[in-house]
Amino acid sequence: MPVDFQMDGPIPGENFTSDTKNYAWHRPPEHTTTDSAIEFISKSLMREEAMASAIFMMEMGIDIVTLTDIYLTKGISEGKWSVDLAILLAGPVAHIFVILAKGYDIPVNLGVKKNFNAPTPAFFNAMKKEKKKLEKDKTKAVREDVADMVTNQPMGFMAGMPEEGPMEPPMPEEEESMPMEGMM
């Protein structure tokens, strides 16, 4: 017998019975003005780990708008600012990311113009051809290298011997006692 789940919905007013301070975004945000939020953002972005990850993502080709979106969404989830303030902060935060990118000589990709081009079958065919060509070139280059190695190798059983006479056995080096004090 099919069970009707329509009766499982919340009772009107049920939201008022739950604890509203369970999540950070249920409480008043930490920053309510753009200035205090920007001060916090610039300080947090100057931390080594935050800066390194931002630079890495920009270097990988992620645009500034996406980075800004990630950063501001994280701030909302941590209760740093409200959604409305996040939208106001988007511009200044994007500008900070631009300055950061310029400081590290990363080409700026703002991402304001949405230009997503879905790959077509022609694109995939061209990629396959290019891959095959690359593999062919690679194997050809390896073969040439091996051929060079074989032709340039000196012939004869004495070829491997050094020119400065017979080799002497290595003298045993005197073992110096390592001072272990101060290592730990």
Add this chain to the structure above:
Amino acid sequence: MEFEEAIRRSVEAYFKGMEPERLHKQGKGRVKYNKKYFDRFESEKFSGPTITEELEKGKVK
């Protein structure tokens, strides 16, 4: 509207001159970190055109 789209539009508006300071009639002169501040900082730190100038010329998208 999705949040990402809102952020994209906000960034676009900011670089076109519609910054937070100008969205409130009493906000003028009260915001310390406005676009002028960041533009000045950028031009002092780096030689060459600022991102706003590059956007105007269509060099950055």
